[in-house]
Amino acid sequence: MPPSSDIETFQKSLASSTKVIILAGAGLSAASGIATYRGEGGLWLTNNPLELSTPEAFEKDPSRVWRFYHPRRDRCLQAEPNAAHHAIAALALPTTLARVAPSLKPDSAPPLLITQNFDSLSLRALEALPPDVREAAAERVLEMHGSAFVTRCTSCQATRRSYETPLSPALADAAALEDDCVIPVSELPRCGGPQWAGSNRYGRCGGLLRPDVVWFGEIPKHMGEIARQLNWCDLLIVVGTSSLVQPAAGFAKTVKTRGGKVAVFNLGRSSGDEDADFLFLGPCEETLPRALGIES
Ligand SMILES: [Zn+2]
Numbered sequence: 001m002p003p004s005s006d007i008e009t010f011q012k013s014l015a016s017s018t019k020v021i022i023l024a025g026a027g028l029s030a031a032s033g034i035a036t037y038r039g040e041g042g043l044w045l046t047n048n049p050l051e052l053s054t055p056e057a058f059e060k061d062p063s064r065v066w067r068f069y070h071p072r073r074d075r076c077l078q079a080e081p082n083a084a085h086h087a088i089a090a091l092a093l094p095t096t097l098a099r100v101a102p103s104l105k106p107d108s109a110p111p112l113l114i115t116q117n118f119d120s121l122s123l124r125a126l127e128a129l130p131p132d133v134r135e136a137a138a139e140r141v142l143e144m145h146g147s148a149f150v151t152r153c154t155s156c157q158a159t160r161r162s163y164e165t166p167l168s169p170a171l172a173d174a175a176a177l178e179d180d181c182v183i184p185v186s187e188l189p190r191c192g193g194p195q196w197a198g199s200n201r202y203g204r205c206g207g208l209l210r211p212d213v214v215w216f217g218e219i220p221k222h223m224g225e226i227a228r229q230l231n232w233c234d235l236l237i238v239v240g241t242s243s244l245v246q247p248a249a250g251f252a253k254t255v256k257t258r259g260g261k262v263a264v265f266n267l268g269r270s271s272g273d274e275d276a277d278f279l280f281l282g283p284c285e286e287t288l289p290r291a292l293g294i295e296s
Pocket of ligand 1: 202
């Protein structure tokens with residue numbers, strides 16, 4: 001049977017689901033102006049990813065990697081969550097959940113959001129919610145490829161989330177630096193901040209910080225937790241990524257094998273979609289709020 005694009009049938013399925021998981025890809029943030037790697041204006045067209053997004057590259061030339069990442073981090077900071085981010089965030093409101101997904105088990109609410117995006121726009125969308133639900137909702141967001149706003153110390157491994165910019169004065173205008181400019185390691189982001197005063201304590205050790213994003217050759221984050229959660233999922237909602245590519249393809253297979261349903265929201269068709277139970281084509285900032293019944 002071809003996938004259904006009937007909103008009423010989808011909403012009935014959502015209303016009877018006990019454990020819902022949302023998997024988001026680059027398409028979720030497209031309307032917020034975040035460039036994808038390979039799409040039009042994609043960053044990999046002008047940069048060789050293997051030179052910039054591996055632990056080896058960072059070890060060899062941390063200045064170059066930071067000069068590449070810091071302007072991207074700034075662009076993520078300037079971007080705003082779109083209607084699709086806000087619709088997902090609204091699922092954290094008890095009144096919304098009671099209306100659209102009343103069968104969710106208490107330990108499955110709000111739905112778990114697994115995002116492949118490191119722009120943290122899904123977390124920033126939660127800022128519009130009342131403080132008492134915001135914190136619990138943030139715990140239900142798994143950034144499997146890390147975040148542009150989290151740094152990890154290469155010495156003590158301390159991680160820290162910060163939306164401040166720049167992370168060090170030398171990176172204030174990194175995009176405008178000459179190609180061959182090398183920022184000394186002492187002027188790159190360091191554990192304890194630019195004012196580091198010689199402490200060697202955890203989280204303030206003065207070590208070189210790296211972006212806590214998952215690079216080529218590194219294992220995505222939260223994989224154990226994700227595998228556990230998928231086992232009991234009876235509705236997987238895939239947003240802004242082809243259901244054919246990993247990890248979506250593997251997640252969908254797990255859920256289908258256990259008798260759950262899969263709904264895909266994506267801009268265009270991709271082979272593999274025919275196995276989904278629901279398919280909503282078009283910009284997800286339009287299709288998702290409509291299908292969830294959460295239009296602002
Ligand atoms: Zn440190």
